[in-house]
Amino acid sequence: xxxxxxxxxxxxxxxxxxxxxxxxxxxxxxxxxxxxxxxxxxxxxxxxxxxxxxxxxxxxxxxxxxxxxxxxxxxxxxxxxxxxxxxxxxxxxxxxxxxxxxxxxxxxxxxxxxxxxxxxxxxxxxxxxxxxxxxxxxxxxxxxxxxxxxxxxxxxxxxxxxxxxxxxxxxxxxxxxxxxxxxxxxxxxxxxxxxxxxxxxxxxxxxxxxxxxxxxxxxxxxxxxxxxxxxxxxxxxxxxxxxxxxxxxxxxxxxxxxxxxxxxxxxxxxxxxxxxxxxxxxxxxxxxxxxxxxxxxxxxxxxxxxxxxxxxxxxxxxxxxxxxxxxxxxxxxxxxxxxxxx
Ligand code: AMP
Ligand code: MG
Numbered sequence: 001x002x003x004x005x006x007x008x009x010x011x012x013x014x015x016x017x018x019x020x021x022x023x024x025x026x027x028x029x030x031x032x033x034x035x036x037x038x039x040x041x042x043x044x045x046x047x048x049x050x051x052x053x054x055x056x057x058x059x060x061x062x063x064x065x066x067x068x069x070x071x072x073x074x075x076x077x078x079x080x081x082x083x084x085x086x087x088x089x090x091x092x093x094x095x096x097x098x099x100x101x102x103x104x105x106x107x108x109x110x111x112x113x114x115x116x117x118x119x120x121x122x123x124x125x126x127x128x129x130x131x132x133x134x135x136x137x138x139x140x141x142x143x144x145x146x147x148x149x150x151x152x153x154x155x156x157x158x159x160x161x162x163x164x165x166x167x168x169x170x171x172x173x174x175x176x177x178x179x180x181x182x183x184x185x186x187x188x189x190x191x192x193x194x195x196x197x198x199x200x201x202x203x204x205x206x207x208x209x210x211x212x213x214x215x216x217x218x219x220x221x222x223x224x225x226x227x228x229x230x231x232x233x234x235x236x237x238x239x240x241x242x243x244x245x246x247x248x249x250x251x252x253x254x255x256x257x258x259x260x261x262x263x264x265x266x267x268x269x270x271x272x273x274x275x276x277x278x279x280x281x282x283x284x285x286x287x288x289x290x291x292x293x294x295x296x297x298x299x300x301x302x303x304x305x306x307x308x309x310x311x312x313x314x315x316x317x318x319x320x321x322x323x324x325x326x327x328x329x330x331x332x333x334x335x336x337x338x339x340x341x342x
Contacts, residue, residue: 003158004167008126012169017133019166020045025052027143027157028064028130029171030122032095032180032196033150033297034157035064035140036165037130041074043107046139050109052164054146059229060112061139062097062180063119066131074137075105076119083207084185090206093123095176095197099184099228110139112229116186126171142179143168149236149297149333152177156301177294178325182228183210192216193228195325197293216328217319219336235332238303238312240265244334246316247341249286255341256313265306267299267314279306283315289322296326300333 006012008029016026020037023045028037036053038045040063050057063076068088071077078101087098102117111117122128131138142150143157143165151157154170161168181196181203189209192200195216203210213227220226245252253275256266265279266272269286281299284291303312314330316338317323331338 001163001166003162003165005154005158006167006169008129008169008171010129013126013129013133016130016167016169017135020130020134020136020138023048024166025049025164026130026166027151027154027161027168028127028138028140029124029154029169029174030064030127030140031124031175032122032178033152033174033176034143034154034168035062035127035138036143036157036161037064037138037140039134040064040110040137040139041105041107042136043109046107046109049139049141052161053141053144055141056146056229058112059141060114060118061110061141063106063110063117064127064131064138064140065119065121066128068092068121070121070131070137071119075103076117076137077101077103081185083190086206087183087185087203088121091198091202092121093128094121095123095180096120097180097182097194099182099186099193101186116184118182120180124171124175126169130169147235147237149238149300150179152294152297156298159301173294175294177297178329181325184227187211191227194230195328197290197322197325199321200324201321216324217331219331236297236300236329237333237335238300240303240309240312242267242300242312242314242330242334244314244316244330244338245341246338251341252313252315259313261311262308263310265303265309265312267303267312269315272315279309281312289317289326292317292326293322296329
């Protein structure tokens with residue numbers, strides 16, 4: 001299959017919408033990462049998303065809508081509680097996904113058989129135009145091969161999925177760069193399942209009490225059930241082995257310089273670069289978590305394009321604010337190990 005590369009022009013959005021209406025798949029730009037979209041009300045179209053990505057069948061998809069009213073219009077939920085309405089008013093359109101009791105209209109393929117459904121209203125104009133033109137909610141996981149870092153450019157989508165999907169719409173570099181924050185409203189209190197640009201602190205300001213799933217900052221034990229199935233998988237990893245180092249500027253730089261070799265790269269801050277004798281991939285200014293989030297996945301992908309690199313030493317962010325989302329992705333890339341340099 002030839003994969004069309006489309007723009008966000010009206011004509012191209014119509015082309016992409018007609019692919020979706022026929023049960024095809026389209027790479028969709030959003031403000032978080034690129035999504036791989038299918039008609040969420042067409043079970044067989046949704047199945048082909050899992051095939052194209054090699055995604056485990058037990059990992060449910062997020063349903064994307066173009067306005068809050070779509071929830072009722074398409075009977076997506078059984079219940080739309082006050083707490084969800086408050087979150088929608090505060091954070092939609094934007095990078096927040098809510099888990100709610102699933103409506104009868106949603107095929108089991110979307111929710112992997114769960115009784116709940118994940119819903120998000122993206123702020124990216126291209127995404128919303130596509131959902132409107134398709135005139136149906138779109139189920140979309142990240143548009144990468146399962147296990148690899150999520151795509152933040154149209155080229156990343158082509159690198160992974162060219163020949164497997166109908167089209168990709170180039171809507172530019174993703175502004176946030178990490179997947180949406182996921183909160184479930186099916187528990188009391190509501191629970192943060194995946195951190196993102198909308199932070200735990202911000203959610204607590206709106207809802208009061210919000211619990212933090214233990215799977216956010218630690219590896220689940222083999223006997224624990226994942227509250228969000230996606231959290232149990234190894235994720236976001238380049239082919240090179242990633243080590244996450246918790247260290248002061250000095251300790252980090254000493255460690256890299258002591259271990260420098262042709263096979264080693266550092267995932268570091270701009271201010272580290274003049275002090276390092278190794279290949280460096282910059283995550284921007286230290287302490288600017290928004291910039292670090294935006295750059296992280298592209299840097300993880302770039303590592304695999306540099307010949308000979310087999311080892312990557314990455315700086316460990318803090319867990320406050322958006323740092324929690326970066327930490328959550330990096331510990332998965334590093335197989336849940338953090339090394340503290342004394
Ligand atoms: P992705 O779209 O690739 O970012 O993955 C979507 C994330 O949302 C995965 O971690 C899923 O496990 C999670 N998710 C989707 N639907 C549900 C649901 N009904 N309950 C819990 N987690 C969900
Ligand atoms: Mg994903």
